[in-house]
Amino acid sequence: MARLQRHRLTALFAAARHSPLYSRIIGSREPSSLRLEDMPVVGKAHLMDNFKDWVCDPSLELAELHQFLAQPDLIGQPFRDQLFVWESSGSSGAPGIFVQDAAAMTTYDTLEAVRRRIPNPLLRLFDPWGLGERMAFVGATNGHFASIVSVERLRRLSPILERTLHSVSFLQPMSKLAAELEAIQPRVIATYPSVAILLAEARASEKLDIKPQEIWTGGETLTKAMRAMISQAFSCEVINSYGASEFMSLASECRHQKLHLNSDWAILEPVDDQHQPVPPGQVGSTTLLTNLANHIQPIIRYDLGDCIAIDPVPCSCGSKLPVISVQGRSGDLLRLGEMKSGESNVSALALSTVIESIAELSDFQLIQTAPNELELNTELDGEWANDALLRARHALQSYLKDQGVHHMQICCHAGQPSTRGRNGKVKRVITLCDGGAKPARRS
Numbered sequence: 001m002a003r004l005q006r007h008r009l010t011a012l013f014a015a016a017r018h019s020p021l022y023s024r025i026i027g028s029r030e031p032s033s034l035r036l037e038d039m040p041v042v043g044k045a046h047l048m049d050n051f052k053d054w055v056c057d058p059s060l061e062l063a064e065l066h067q068f069l070a071q072p073d074l075i076g077q078p079f080r081d082q083l084f085v086w087e088s089s090g091s092s093g094a095p096g097i098f099v100q101d102a103a104a105m106t107t108y109d110t111l112e113a114v115r116r117r118i119p120n121p122l123l124r125l126f127d128p129w130g131l132g133e134r135m136a137f138v139g140a141t142n143g144h145f146a147s148i149v150s151v152e153r154l155r156r157l158s159p160i161l162e163r164t165l166h167s168v169s170f171l172q173p174m175s176k177l178a179a180e181l182e183a184i185q186p187r188v189i190a191t192y193p194s195v196a197i198l199l200a201e202a203r204a205s206e207k208l209d210i211k212p213q214e215i216w217t218g219g220e221t222l223t224k225a226m227r228a229m230i231s232q233a234f235s236c237e238v239i240n241s242y243g244a245s246e247f248m249s250l251a252s253e254c255r256h257q258k259l260h261l262n263s264d265w266a267i268l269e270p271v272d273d274q275h276q277p278v279p280p281g282q283v284g285s286t287t288l289l290t291n292l293a294n295h296i297q298p299i300i301r302y303d304l305g306d307c308i309a310i311d312p313v314p315c316s317c318g319s320k321l322p323v324i325s326v327q328g329r330s331g332d333l334l335r336l337g338e339m340k341s342g343e344s345n346v347s348a349l350a351l352s353t354v355i356e357s358i359a360e361l362s363d364f365q366l367i368q369t370a371p372n373e374l375e376l377n378t379e380l381d382g383e384w385a386n387d388a389l390l391r392a393r394h395a396l397q398s399y400l401k402d403q404g405v406h407h408m409q410i411c412c413h414a415g416q417p418s419t420r421g422r423n424g425k426v427k428r429v430i431t432l433c434d435g436g437a438k439p440a441r442r443s
């Protein structure tokens with residue numbers, strides 16, 4: 001594995017010499033003599049501001065890419081025959097634009113096909129690629145986001161997939177979404193955890209009559225409570241994965257529900273605030289990603305913003321791919337309390353953990369509306385939701401008291417739809433205050 005990784009890293013450095021930015025860094029040094037640690041840590045905002053300096057193809061113009069991305073009818077179509085392009089939502093800072101070459105697309109497709117766990121291998125005996133499966137992707141279908149670009153591209157490539165693979169917009173009333181899914185009767189549903197929760201709720205209250213046998217989740221943090229609720233509502237397996245716009249298929253889950261990093265194609269370095277490596281097993285304050293598959297827009301020691309730990313112990317499933325645990329986004333702080341009684345910075349991740357683990361409320365949105373006011377909403381309705389909100393309010397108040405934040409007002413609402421980002425993902429914790437606190441990102 002190490003040899004393979006090194007071989008691909010050398011190829012990436014050789015390709016990166018065509019980028020003005022990396023050509024200055026690498027100079028006349030041999031790619032095979034370069035170490036990953038010799039490369040600088042880079043961030044999305046700076047790279048996007050210097051896009052032409054970053055990419056390896058001098059003919060790639062940001063204006064032309066923006067023009068392409070502004071046309072929804074081109075979702076899943078190649079850009080200049082060979083390339084594929086998608087945008088990130090900007091839910092974690094500045095929106096990014098990511099161009100993929102043909103080899104990278106093949107790598108992502110193959111990883112998806114061979115590394116995703118199959119709960120019932122017998123079903124795949126005569127259909128190893130799962131081409132005959134009725135499958136629905138439920139998500140944001142209105143922009144060039146990585147997931148929908150991949151779905152539409154596969155549909156375009158194969159007449160079989162065009163019939164069996166469906167993309168369904170969840171930006172429609174549940175009754176319409178339910179009718180669309182009932183007409184498809186998918187065997188597999190692929191979606192975000194927060195959408196799977198909504199579907200589970202609709203299923204439990206008999207507003208949705210489908211019997212999927214697998215639910216694939218990705219794109220947001222899936223907690224234990226969420227997995228249990230989704231799996232129970234549909235009596236089926238929930239299979240989680242982890243990916244990013246910067247690398248589509250970073251990790252997929254084994255039968256022990258552990259995420260295995262595709263370390264032959266992607267390098268993740270969990271690091272501290274000073275970008276120094278943290279010991280195995282420890283969660284870093286951010287993670288650096290190196291994408292070994294894509295050579296047109298080099299992703300080398302790129303600050304991904306996710307808090308990740310790499311497990312030092314191999315998984316008992318037998319896979320040699322390292323196990324990672326993903327804790328969500330880092331760095332989101334809410335400044336709570338008032339100047340005169342003392343302010344405290346509180347982590348958005350901690351607040352969502354309190355709500356999820358203590359109150360067992362998995363579908364929620366916490367909005368800071370004033371320095372000492374929080375609004376806790378859930379899309380769920382009924383007595384159970386009211387009880388959960390009360391539990392969550394109590395847990396939050398006691399946690400905040402421990403943090404030195406007193407007199408916080410927390411208003412709760414059941415049956416309140418969450419505000420979603422452009423890509424349809426829910427930001428669990430949001431601040432509407434300009435108190436100098438950074439806007440909260442996905443948690």
Ligand SMILES: [Zn+2]
Binds near residue numbers: 255260
């Ligand atoms: Zn495993």
